[in-house]
Amino acid sequence: MQHRTKAPEADALVGERYEVEVGPVAHGGHCVARHEGQVLFVRHALPGERVIAEVTEGGPDSRFLRADAVEILQASPDRVEAPCPFSGPGKCGGCDWQHAAPGAQRRLKVQVITEQLERLGGLTPQEAGWDGTVEPAPGDKVAKGEVPAWRTRVQYAVDADGHAGLRRHRSHEVERIDRCLIAAPGVSELGVESRDWPGIATVEAISATGSSDRQVIITPRPGGRLPIVELDRPVSVMRVDEQGGVHRVHGRGFVRERADDRTWRVGSGGFWQVHPMAAELLVEAVMQGLTPRKGETALDLYCGVGLFAGALAERVGETGAVLGIESGKRAVEDARHNLGDLDRVRIEQGKVETVLPRTGITEADLVVLDPPRTGAGHATVRHVASLGPRRIAYVACDPAALARDLRWFGEAGYVPRRMRAFDLFPMTHHVECVVILEPAPKSS
Numbered sequence: 001m002q003h004r005t006k007a008p009e010a011d012a013l014v015g016e017r018y019e020v021e022v023g024p025v026a027h028g029g030h031c032v033a034r035h036e037g038q039v040l041f042v043r044h045a046l047p048g049e050r051v052i053a054e055v056t057e058g059g060p061d062s063r064f065l066r067a068d069a070v071e072i073l074q075a076s077p078d079r080v081e082a083p084c085p086f087s088g089p090g091k092c093g094g095c096d097w098q099h100a101a102p103g104a105q106r107r108l109k110v111q112v113i114t115e116q117l118e119r120l121g122g123l124t125p126q127e128a129g130w131d132g133t134v135e136p137a138p139g140d141k142v143a144k145g146e147v148p149a150w151r152t153r154v155q156y157a158v159d160a161d162g163h164a165g166l167r168r169h170r171s172h173e174v175e176r177i178d179r180c181l182i183a184a185p186g187v188s189e190l191g192v193e194s195r196d197w198p199g200i201a202t203v204e205a206i207s208a209t210g211s212s213d214r215q216v217i218i219t220p221r222p223g224g225r226l227p228i229v230e231l232d233r234p235v236s237v238m239r240v241d242e243q244g245g246v247h248r249v250h251g252r253g254f255v256r257e258r259a260d261d262r263t264w265r266v267g268s269g270g271f272w273q274v275h276p277m278a279a280e281l282l283v284e285a286v287m288q289g290l291t292p293r294k295g296e297t298a299l300d301l302y303c304g305v306g307l308f309a310g311a312l313a314e315r316v317g318e319t320g321a322v323l324g325i326e327s328g329k330r331a332v333e334d335a336r337h338n339l340g341d342l343d344r345v346r347i348e349q350g351k352v353e354t355v356l357p358r359t360g361i362t363e364a365d366l367v368v369l370d371p372p373r374t375g376a377g378h379a380t381v382r383h384v385a386s387l388g389p390r391r392i393a394y395v396a397c398d399p400a401a402l403a404r405d406l407r408w409f410g411e412a413g414y415v416p417r418r419m420r421a422f423d424l425f426p427m428t429h430h431v432e433c434v435v436i437l438e439p440a441p442k443s444s
Contacts, residue, residue, distance in 0.1 A: 012059035019073065022049045025108045027116060027400055029096030029429035030066075039064040043169065044089055046100060047108075050074035054089070057170070066170070078104035080144050084181045086166070092177065093169030095427040101144045106134040106423050109431045113399045113421055121403035123416070128406070128435065130419035137277040140426055147181040148426050153274045154183050154192075155204040162198040182427055184276060186214060190231045199224030202240075208266075209276040210258025217246065217268075238268060246330075254334070259283060260311050265334050271304050275424040282434060283311045285420050286368060286393040289436030295319040296365035299387075301352045301380070302326065306335035306345070308368045308393075313342045320344055325355050353380050367392045375401030378408050385412035392437040402433055415440045 020033035022045045030041040033053060041064055042053045051069040058065035068089035072079070082088060082098035097105045110132055117123045117130075125132045140148040156164040159174040168175050178193050186207025197203060201224070204217040214233055219240040220226055226249065229237050236251025246268035254267035259279035266272045273279045286308060292298065292315035300309035303324030313322045324339075324347045326332050332349040339345045348355050352371075364387045369376050375398065376384075384392065392414060396402035406416060414437040422432045 010059050010062070011057055013055045013062075013065060014057065016055045017070070018053050018055075018067075020051060020053050022047055022051055022069070024115075025111050027112050027429070033067075038062075040067045041065070042067045042069050043096070044099060045069035045072075046076035046078055046104070049076050049079070076104075078107075083145055083147050086175055086177045091168065092166045092175040093171065094166050094180070095182065096429040098147075098427055102136075102140075102142055102146075102426065105426065106136065109134045109421070109423065109429070112429070113431065113433065116399040116403040117406070119403070120400055121406040122410070123403070123406060127416070128419045129416045130421065134421045134423045134431060136423045136426075137275060137281060139277070140423065149182060149184050149188070150275050150424075150426060151180070151182045152184045152187065152209060152276055153204065153206045153272075154180055154187050155202055156192055157202055158197045158200045162196040162200065164193050164195075164197055164203055186233075189233050190214060190216065190235060192216070192231070195231075198227065200227065206255055208255040208257050209279070210263070211256040213252065213255035215251070215255050218249075259307060260314075262310055262338070264305055264307065264310075264338050266305050267330050267334050270328065270331050270334060273424070278422075278424045278432065279307060281422055281424070282395060282432065283307065285422075285434040286395065287311055287315060289418060289434065290366050290368070290391050290393050292316050292320075292366060297363075298322045298366040298368070299356075299361075299364050299384075299389075300324040300368045300370075301356070301376070301384070302370045302372065303335060303347065303368075304328075304331050304370070306338045306347065308370065308395075309335065309345055309347070310339050310342065312366065312368070313339065313345045316344070318344060322346070323348065323359065323361070325350065325352050327351050353377065353383075356380070356383055361387065363387050364389050366390065368395070369393070370395040371401070371405075373398045373401060375405045377405070381405055381408040382412050385409060385414055388439075390438070391417070394433075394435045394437065396433045396435070397430065399431065399433065402435065406435065406437075409437055410440075413440050414438065 018035040023032040030043045033040045050073040052071035053067040054070045086092040087098035157174045165174040165176040187205045201221045202219040206215040214235045217238040237249040257264045294317040296316045298312040303326045309324040322345045335347045367389045417436045417438045419435045424432045
Protein backbone atom coordinates (compact mmCIF):
# COMPACT_ATOMS: atom_id res chain seq x y z
CA MET A 1 0.00 0.00 0.00
CA GLN A 2 1.07 3.55 -0.62
CA HIS A 3 2.67 5.57 2.22
CA ARG A 4 1.18 8.95 3.07
CA THR A 5 2.70 11.68 5.24
CA LYS A 6 -0.67 13.27 6.13
CA ALA A 7 -3.48 11.67 8.12
CA PRO A 8 -5.42 9.28 5.84
CA GLU A 9 -9.04 10.07 5.07
CA ALA A 10 -11.78 7.51 5.50
CA ASP A 11 -11.93 6.67 1.78
CA ALA A 12 -8.37 7.54 0.82
CA LEU A 13 -7.85 4.20 -0.98
CA VAL A 14 -10.92 4.43 -3.22
CA GLY A 15 -9.88 3.70 -6.78
CA GLU A 16 -6.76 1.72 -5.80
CA ARG A 17 -6.48 -1.65 -7.56
CA TYR A 18 -5.00 -4.83 -6.12
CA GLU A 19 -4.49 -8.29 -7.54
CA VAL A 20 -5.97 -10.71 -5.01
CA GLU A 21 -6.87 -14.35 -4.51
CA VAL A 22 -10.56 -14.54 -3.62
CA GLY A 23 -11.38 -16.52 -0.50
CA PRO A 24 -14.68 -17.76 0.96
CA VAL A 25 -18.08 -16.18 0.53
CA ALA A 26 -19.25 -13.88 3.33
CA HIS A 27 -22.73 -12.88 4.48
CA GLY A 28 -23.85 -9.90 2.42
CA GLY A 29 -23.21 -10.83 -1.21
CA HIS A 30 -19.43 -10.58 -1.36
CA CYS A 31 -16.33 -12.71 -0.89
CA VAL A 32 -13.33 -12.24 1.40
CA ALA A 33 -9.86 -11.46 0.06
CA ARG A 34 -6.68 -10.05 1.59
CA HIS A 35 -3.98 -7.71 0.38
CA GLU A 36 -0.91 -7.09 2.54
CA GLY A 37 -2.87 -8.03 5.65
CA GLN A 38 -5.87 -5.83 4.86
CA VAL A 39 -9.26 -7.55 4.50
CA LEU A 40 -11.27 -6.79 1.37
CA PHE A 41 -14.95 -7.59 0.90
CA VAL A 42 -15.12 -8.08 -2.86
CA ARG A 43 -18.33 -8.01 -4.90
CA HIS A 44 -18.72 -9.55 -8.37
CA ALA A 45 -16.20 -12.26 -7.48
CA LEU A 46 -16.45 -15.96 -6.65
CA PRO A 47 -14.41 -18.12 -4.25
CA GLY A 48 -11.14 -19.37 -5.73
CA GLU A 49 -10.86 -16.70 -8.40
CA ARG A 50 -7.90 -14.40 -8.99
CA VAL A 51 -9.11 -10.91 -9.76
CA ILE A 52 -8.17 -7.26 -9.94
CA ALA A 53 -10.15 -5.66 -7.11
CA GLU A 54 -10.83 -1.92 -7.17
CA VAL A 55 -11.47 -0.34 -3.78
CA THR A 56 -14.88 1.35 -3.49
CA GLU A 57 -14.80 2.24 0.23
CA GLY A 58 -12.12 2.55 2.91
CA GLY A 59 -8.69 3.85 3.81
CA PRO A 60 -5.46 2.56 5.36
CA ASP A 61 -6.89 2.68 8.88
CA SER A 62 -10.20 1.01 8.02
CA ARG A 63 -10.99 -2.35 9.60
CA PHE A 64 -11.72 -3.62 6.09
CA LEU A 65 -12.07 -2.35 2.54
CA ARG A 66 -14.97 -2.77 0.15
CA ALA A 67 -14.07 -3.50 -3.45
CA ASP A 68 -15.38 -4.64 -6.82
CA ALA A 69 -13.78 -7.29 -9.02
CA VAL A 70 -13.20 -5.25 -12.17
CA GLU A 71 -11.06 -7.80 -14.02
CA ILE A 72 -11.16 -11.60 -13.76
CA LEU A 73 -7.70 -13.10 -14.17
CA GLN A 74 -8.60 -16.67 -13.26
CA ALA A 75 -12.32 -17.50 -13.35
CA SER A 76 -14.26 -19.99 -11.24
CA PRO A 77 -15.98 -22.80 -13.18
CA ASP A 78 -19.19 -21.50 -11.57
CA ARG A 79 -18.87 -18.13 -13.31
CA VAL A 80 -21.31 -17.19 -16.07
CA GLU A 81 -21.70 -14.01 -18.06
CA ALA A 82 -24.22 -11.87 -16.17
CA PRO A 83 -27.54 -12.10 -18.06
CA CYS A 84 -28.53 -8.61 -16.94
CA PRO A 85 -26.78 -5.76 -18.78
CA PHE A 86 -27.20 -3.54 -15.72
CA SER A 87 -25.33 -5.91 -13.39
CA GLY A 88 -21.65 -5.41 -12.63
CA PRO A 89 -19.17 -3.11 -10.89
CA GLY A 90 -20.60 0.36 -10.39
CA LYS A 91 -24.01 -0.61 -11.77
CA CYS A 92 -27.32 -1.74 -10.23
CA GLY A 93 -26.99 -2.98 -6.65
CA GLY A 94 -30.12 -5.14 -6.62
CA CYS A 95 -28.54 -8.50 -7.51
CA ASP A 96 -25.42 -9.99 -5.95
CA TRP A 97 -24.91 -13.19 -7.95
CA GLN A 98 -25.85 -12.56 -11.59
CA HIS A 99 -22.35 -13.79 -12.44
CA ALA A 100 -22.84 -17.18 -10.73
CA ALA A 101 -24.66 -20.22 -12.13
CA PRO A 102 -27.98 -20.92 -10.34
CA GLY A 103 -26.73 -24.03 -8.57
CA ALA A 104 -23.58 -22.21 -7.48
CA GLN A 105 -25.70 -19.42 -5.97
CA ARG A 106 -27.45 -21.93 -3.75
CA ARG A 107 -24.15 -23.51 -2.74
CA LEU A 108 -22.87 -20.07 -1.74
CA LYS A 109 -25.94 -19.59 0.43
CA VAL A 110 -25.35 -23.00 2.02
CA GLN A 111 -21.84 -21.87 2.94
CA VAL A 112 -23.11 -18.61 4.44
CA ILE A 113 -25.81 -20.30 6.52
CA THR A 114 -23.36 -22.94 7.73
CA GLU A 115 -20.81 -20.31 8.75
CA GLN A 116 -23.38 -18.17 10.56
CA LEU A 117 -24.87 -21.14 12.41
CA GLU A 118 -21.46 -22.29 13.63
CA ARG A 119 -19.98 -18.86 14.42
CA LEU A 120 -23.00 -17.15 15.98
CA GLY A 121 -25.20 -20.05 17.00
CA GLY A 122 -22.63 -22.65 18.04
CA LEU A 123 -24.48 -25.20 15.89
CA THR A 124 -23.39 -27.56 13.17
CA PRO A 125 -25.89 -28.16 10.35
CA GLN A 126 -26.64 -31.55 11.87
CA GLU A 127 -27.34 -29.99 15.28
CA ALA A 128 -29.66 -27.51 13.57
CA GLY A 129 -31.58 -30.38 11.95
CA TRP A 130 -30.57 -29.16 8.50
CA ASP A 131 -29.63 -31.36 5.57
CA GLY A 132 -27.33 -28.66 4.17
CA THR A 133 -29.38 -27.78 1.09
CA VAL A 134 -31.08 -24.60 -0.08
CA GLU A 135 -34.27 -25.51 -1.90
CA PRO A 136 -35.28 -23.63 -5.04
CA ALA A 137 -38.91 -22.60 -5.36
CA PRO A 138 -40.96 -24.55 -7.91
CA GLY A 139 -40.41 -23.07 -11.34
CA ASP A 140 -37.13 -21.39 -10.40
CA LYS A 141 -34.85 -24.15 -11.67
CA VAL A 142 -33.30 -22.39 -14.64
CA ALA A 143 -30.30 -23.11 -16.81
CA LYS A 144 -27.03 -21.19 -16.78
CA GLY A 145 -27.50 -17.71 -18.17
CA GLU A 146 -31.23 -17.64 -17.39
CA VAL A 147 -32.96 -15.58 -14.71
CA PRO A 148 -36.27 -16.45 -13.01
CA ALA A 149 -38.72 -13.52 -13.04
CA TRP A 150 -39.86 -13.77 -9.44
CA ARG A 151 -39.98 -10.35 -7.79
CA THR A 152 -43.62 -9.24 -7.42
CA ARG A 153 -42.70 -5.93 -5.74
CA VAL A 154 -40.06 -3.62 -7.15
CA GLN A 155 -39.18 -0.17 -5.84
CA TYR A 156 -37.70 2.00 -8.57
CA ALA A 157 -35.66 5.10 -7.81
CA VAL A 158 -36.09 8.12 -10.07
CA ASP A 159 -33.15 10.31 -11.10
CA ALA A 160 -33.12 14.09 -11.40
CA ASP A 161 -34.27 13.87 -15.03
CA GLY A 162 -37.33 11.81 -14.15
CA HIS A 163 -36.03 8.45 -15.43
CA ALA A 164 -36.75 5.31 -13.41
CA GLY A 165 -34.01 2.89 -12.43
CA LEU A 166 -32.51 1.04 -9.49
CA ARG A 167 -29.97 2.26 -6.97
CA ARG A 168 -26.34 1.33 -7.24
CA HIS A 169 -24.79 -0.70 -4.44
CA ARG A 170 -24.48 1.32 -1.20
CA SER A 171 -25.33 4.50 -3.10
CA HIS A 172 -28.14 6.96 -3.75
CA GLU A 173 -27.12 7.15 -7.40
CA VAL A 174 -29.64 5.74 -9.86
CA GLU A 175 -28.75 3.22 -12.56
CA ARG A 176 -31.19 3.77 -15.40
CA ILE A 177 -32.67 0.52 -16.70
CA ASP A 178 -35.12 -0.47 -19.40
CA ARG A 179 -36.09 -3.73 -17.70
CA CYS A 180 -35.44 -5.61 -14.47
CA LEU A 181 -34.91 -9.30 -15.27
CA ILE A 182 -35.98 -10.55 -11.84
CA ALA A 183 -39.23 -8.52 -11.89
CA ALA A 184 -42.35 -10.66 -12.19
CA PRO A 185 -44.27 -10.37 -15.48
CA GLY A 186 -47.05 -8.43 -13.77
CA VAL A 187 -44.53 -5.78 -12.70
CA SER A 188 -42.72 -5.59 -16.03
CA GLU A 189 -46.01 -5.19 -17.90
CA LEU A 190 -46.70 -1.94 -16.04
CA GLY A 191 -43.95 -0.26 -18.05
CA VAL A 192 -42.57 1.88 -15.23
CA GLU A 193 -39.15 2.14 -16.89
CA SER A 194 -40.52 3.40 -20.20
CA ARG A 195 -42.19 6.59 -18.99
CA ASP A 196 -41.00 9.82 -17.36
CA TRP A 197 -41.58 10.59 -13.68
CA PRO A 198 -40.91 14.32 -13.22
CA GLY A 199 -40.89 15.44 -9.59
CA ILE A 200 -41.01 11.85 -8.29
CA ALA A 201 -38.48 10.26 -5.92
CA THR A 202 -39.56 6.60 -5.98
CA VAL A 203 -42.10 4.38 -7.70
CA GLU A 204 -43.03 1.02 -6.17
CA ALA A 205 -44.76 -1.44 -8.49
CA ILE A 206 -46.73 -4.36 -7.05
CA SER A 207 -48.26 -7.34 -8.84
CA ALA A 208 -50.35 -9.53 -6.55
CA THR A 209 -50.19 -13.32 -6.61
CA GLY A 210 -53.47 -15.11 -7.25
CA SER A 211 -55.39 -12.03 -8.37
CA SER A 212 -55.16 -9.47 -11.16
CA ASP A 213 -54.52 -6.64 -8.67
CA ARG A 214 -51.67 -4.27 -9.42
CA GLN A 215 -50.65 -1.20 -7.51
CA VAL A 216 -48.22 1.66 -7.90
CA ILE A 217 -47.05 3.66 -4.87
CA ILE A 218 -45.53 7.01 -5.73
CA THR A 219 -43.35 9.18 -3.50
CA PRO A 220 -43.03 12.74 -4.85
CA ARG A 221 -39.92 14.79 -4.20
CA PRO A 222 -40.45 17.63 -1.68
CA GLY A 223 -42.70 20.09 -3.44
CA GLY A 224 -43.25 17.71 -6.34
CA ARG A 225 -46.68 17.21 -7.87
CA LEU A 226 -48.32 13.86 -8.48
CA PRO A 227 -48.38 13.12 -12.23
CA ILE A 228 -51.34 11.64 -14.04
CA VAL A 229 -50.51 7.94 -14.02
CA GLU A 230 -51.45 6.07 -17.18
CA LEU A 231 -49.57 2.79 -17.23
CA ASP A 232 -49.80 -0.13 -19.61
CA ARG A 233 -52.23 -2.12 -17.43
CA PRO A 234 -55.12 -1.34 -15.02
CA VAL A 235 -53.58 -0.29 -11.72
CA SER A 236 -54.48 1.39 -8.44
CA VAL A 237 -52.35 4.35 -7.39
CA MET A 238 -51.22 5.35 -3.90
CA ARG A 239 -49.28 8.43 -2.83
CA VAL A 240 -46.76 8.73 0.02
CA ASP A 241 -46.80 12.08 1.84
CA GLU A 242 -43.81 13.82 3.44
CA GLN A 243 -44.57 12.16 6.79
CA GLY A 244 -44.55 8.69 5.24
CA GLY A 245 -48.33 8.25 5.22
CA VAL A 246 -49.83 6.40 2.26
CA HIS A 247 -53.01 7.74 0.65
CA ARG A 248 -55.25 6.32 -2.07
CA VAL A 249 -55.32 8.34 -5.30
CA HIS A 250 -57.55 6.04 -7.33
CA GLY A 251 -58.49 2.39 -7.38
CA ARG A 252 -58.36 0.06 -4.38
CA GLY A 253 -56.18 0.93 -1.42
CA PHE A 254 -54.99 -2.68 -1.25
CA VAL A 255 -54.10 -5.73 -3.30
CA ARG A 256 -55.47 -9.22 -2.85
CA GLU A 257 -53.02 -12.08 -2.40
CA ARG A 258 -53.77 -15.81 -2.30
CA ALA A 259 -52.22 -18.40 0.00
CA ASP A 260 -53.38 -21.40 2.05
CA ASP A 261 -56.78 -21.37 0.28
CA ARG A 262 -57.59 -17.88 1.55
CA THR A 263 -57.56 -14.38 0.10
CA TRP A 264 -55.49 -11.84 1.99
CA ARG A 265 -55.95 -8.10 1.81
CA VAL A 266 -52.61 -6.28 1.90
CA GLY A 267 -53.00 -2.53 2.11
CA SER A 268 -50.82 0.47 1.28
CA GLY A 269 -47.77 -1.47 0.21
CA GLY A 270 -47.85 -3.54 3.42
CA PHE A 271 -45.56 -6.54 3.85
CA TRP A 272 -46.12 -9.66 1.78
CA GLN A 273 -43.47 -12.08 0.60
CA VAL A 274 -42.13 -10.90 -2.76
CA HIS A 275 -41.68 -14.33 -4.35
CA PRO A 276 -45.00 -15.60 -5.74
CA MET A 277 -44.47 -19.05 -4.20
CA ALA A 278 -43.07 -17.87 -0.86
CA ALA A 279 -46.24 -17.55 1.23
CA GLU A 280 -47.48 -20.99 0.23
CA LEU A 281 -44.10 -22.66 0.75
CA LEU A 282 -43.55 -21.05 4.16
CA VAL A 283 -47.03 -21.87 5.44
CA GLU A 284 -46.57 -25.47 4.37
CA ALA A 285 -43.16 -25.72 6.06
CA VAL A 286 -44.40 -24.12 9.28
CA MET A 287 -47.58 -26.18 9.55
CA GLN A 288 -45.80 -29.44 8.72
CA GLY A 289 -43.26 -28.66 11.41
CA LEU A 290 -45.71 -27.61 14.11
CA THR A 291 -48.39 -30.27 13.40
CA PRO A 292 -51.18 -28.22 15.08
CA ARG A 293 -53.83 -30.18 16.94
CA LYS A 294 -57.47 -29.40 17.56
CA GLY A 295 -58.00 -27.35 20.69
CA GLU A 296 -54.45 -26.02 20.97
CA THR A 297 -53.49 -22.43 21.73
CA ALA A 298 -51.03 -20.66 19.47
CA LEU A 299 -49.20 -17.35 19.12
CA ASP A 300 -48.27 -15.67 15.83
CA LEU A 301 -45.65 -13.04 16.65
CA TYR A 302 -44.88 -10.33 14.07
CA CYS A 303 -48.03 -11.58 12.36
CA GLY A 304 -48.28 -9.03 9.54
CA VAL A 305 -51.62 -9.36 7.76
CA GLY A 306 -52.31 -12.66 9.55
CA LEU A 307 -50.93 -15.34 7.24
CA PHE A 308 -49.68 -17.79 9.89
CA ALA A 309 -52.42 -16.85 12.37
CA GLY A 310 -55.04 -17.81 9.81
CA ALA A 311 -53.29 -21.07 8.96
CA LEU A 312 -53.05 -21.94 12.66
CA ALA A 313 -56.68 -21.05 13.32
CA GLU A 314 -57.92 -23.34 10.56
CA ARG A 315 -55.96 -26.23 12.04
CA VAL A 316 -56.58 -25.80 15.79
CA GLY A 317 -60.31 -25.66 15.08
CA GLU A 318 -63.16 -23.99 16.92
CA THR A 319 -61.93 -25.20 20.32
CA GLY A 320 -58.50 -23.68 19.80
CA ALA A 321 -57.32 -20.08 20.11
CA VAL A 322 -54.78 -17.93 18.28
CA LEU A 323 -53.27 -14.59 19.27
CA GLY A 324 -51.42 -12.49 16.71
CA ILE A 325 -49.22 -9.52 17.56
CA GLU A 326 -48.13 -6.94 14.97
CA SER A 327 -46.72 -3.42 15.30
CA GLY A 328 -47.98 -1.94 12.01
CA LYS A 329 -51.35 -0.22 12.31
CA ARG A 330 -52.45 -0.89 8.73
CA ALA A 331 -51.24 -4.50 8.88
CA VAL A 332 -53.33 -5.03 12.03
CA GLU A 333 -56.39 -3.60 10.27
CA ASP A 334 -55.78 -5.97 7.37
CA ALA A 335 -55.23 -8.96 9.66
CA ARG A 336 -58.48 -8.30 11.51
CA HIS A 337 -60.30 -7.99 8.19
CA ASN A 338 -58.67 -11.11 6.76
CA LEU A 339 -59.50 -13.23 9.81
CA GLY A 340 -62.85 -11.65 10.70
CA ASP A 341 -64.67 -14.94 10.06
CA LEU A 342 -62.58 -16.73 12.72
CA ASP A 343 -63.74 -15.69 16.18
CA ARG A 344 -61.01 -17.81 17.78
CA VAL A 345 -58.37 -15.35 16.50
CA ARG A 346 -57.40 -12.12 18.28
CA ILE A 347 -54.96 -9.58 16.84
CA GLU A 348 -53.16 -7.08 19.08
CA GLN A 349 -51.22 -4.06 17.88
CA GLY A 350 -47.82 -3.10 19.27
CA LYS A 351 -44.26 -4.28 19.53
CA VAL A 352 -43.97 -7.93 20.47
CA GLU A 353 -41.55 -7.25 23.32
CA THR A 354 -44.07 -4.82 24.82
CA VAL A 355 -47.43 -6.44 24.07
CA LEU A 356 -46.60 -10.08 24.81
CA PRO A 357 -45.79 -9.50 28.51
CA ARG A 358 -48.95 -7.39 28.89
CA THR A 359 -51.24 -10.15 27.64
CA GLY A 360 -50.81 -12.11 30.86
CA ILE A 361 -50.45 -15.31 28.85
CA THR A 362 -48.47 -17.85 30.85
CA GLU A 363 -48.50 -20.81 28.47
CA ALA A 364 -49.05 -21.69 24.83
CA ASP A 365 -48.89 -24.89 22.83
CA LEU A 366 -47.42 -23.44 19.63
CA VAL A 367 -45.56 -20.28 18.66
CA VAL A 368 -44.65 -18.84 15.27
CA LEU A 369 -42.05 -16.08 15.08
CA ASP A 370 -41.48 -14.23 11.80
CA PRO A 371 -39.38 -11.29 13.02
CA PRO A 372 -37.81 -8.49 10.98
CA ARG A 373 -34.27 -8.82 9.66
CA THR A 374 -32.78 -7.91 13.07
CA GLY A 375 -34.31 -11.00 14.68
CA ALA A 376 -36.51 -11.51 17.73
CA GLY A 377 -33.89 -10.63 20.34
CA HIS A 378 -32.87 -12.08 23.68
CA ALA A 379 -35.82 -10.84 25.77
CA THR A 380 -38.47 -12.11 23.36
CA VAL A 381 -36.73 -15.47 22.97
CA ARG A 382 -36.64 -15.93 26.75
CA HIS A 383 -40.29 -14.93 27.08
CA VAL A 384 -41.41 -17.32 24.36
CA ALA A 385 -39.47 -20.18 25.94
CA SER A 386 -41.00 -19.42 29.34
CA LEU A 387 -44.45 -20.18 27.91
CA GLY A 388 -43.44 -23.83 27.48
CA PRO A 389 -44.69 -24.41 23.92
CA ARG A 390 -44.37 -27.95 22.63
CA ARG A 391 -43.07 -26.56 19.33
CA ILE A 392 -41.84 -23.22 17.99
CA ALA A 393 -41.54 -22.25 14.32
CA TYR A 394 -38.98 -19.55 13.57
CA VAL A 395 -39.15 -17.97 10.09
CA ALA A 396 -35.96 -16.04 9.33
CA CYS A 397 -34.86 -13.83 6.46
CA ASP A 398 -31.37 -13.26 7.90
CA PRO A 399 -29.11 -16.19 8.84
CA ALA A 400 -27.02 -14.10 11.25
CA ALA A 401 -30.02 -13.00 13.31
CA LEU A 402 -31.39 -16.54 13.17
CA ALA A 403 -28.15 -18.01 14.48
CA ARG A 404 -28.00 -15.55 17.40
CA ASP A 405 -31.60 -16.26 18.37
CA LEU A 406 -31.04 -20.02 18.13
CA ARG A 407 -28.17 -19.69 20.59
CA TRP A 408 -30.48 -17.87 23.01
CA PHE A 409 -33.19 -20.48 22.50
CA GLY A 410 -30.61 -23.13 23.38
CA GLU A 411 -29.78 -21.30 26.61
CA ALA A 412 -33.54 -21.19 27.36
CA GLY A 413 -33.94 -24.94 26.86
CA TYR A 414 -35.09 -25.22 23.23
CA VAL A 415 -33.22 -26.97 20.43
CA PRO A 416 -33.80 -27.21 16.67
CA ARG A 417 -35.69 -30.27 15.51
CA ARG A 418 -35.67 -29.51 11.81
CA MET A 419 -34.49 -26.68 9.60
CA ARG A 420 -35.18 -25.90 5.95
CA ALA A 421 -33.72 -23.18 3.74
CA PHE A 422 -35.45 -21.76 0.68
CA ASP A 423 -33.97 -19.82 -2.22
CA LEU A 424 -36.80 -17.29 -2.47
CA PHE A 425 -34.52 -14.47 -3.66
CA PRO A 426 -32.59 -15.82 -6.69
CA MET A 427 -29.66 -13.74 -7.93
CA THR A 428 -29.35 -12.05 -4.51
CA HIS A 429 -27.58 -13.10 -1.30
CA HIS A 430 -30.87 -13.30 0.63
CA VAL A 431 -32.28 -16.61 1.81
CA GLU A 432 -35.29 -17.65 3.90
CA CYS A 433 -35.09 -20.30 6.64
CA VAL A 434 -37.68 -22.13 8.73
CA VAL A 435 -36.57 -23.78 11.97
CA ILE A 436 -38.79 -25.94 14.16
CA LEU A 437 -37.70 -26.02 17.82
CA GLU A 438 -38.68 -28.32 20.68
CA PRO A 439 -37.80 -28.50 24.38
CA ALA A 440 -34.36 -30.02 24.81
CA PRO A 441 -34.42 -33.64 25.99
CA LYS A 442 -34.02 -33.89 29.74
CA SER A 443 -30.66 -35.31 30.70
CA SER A 444 -30.66 -38.48 32.73
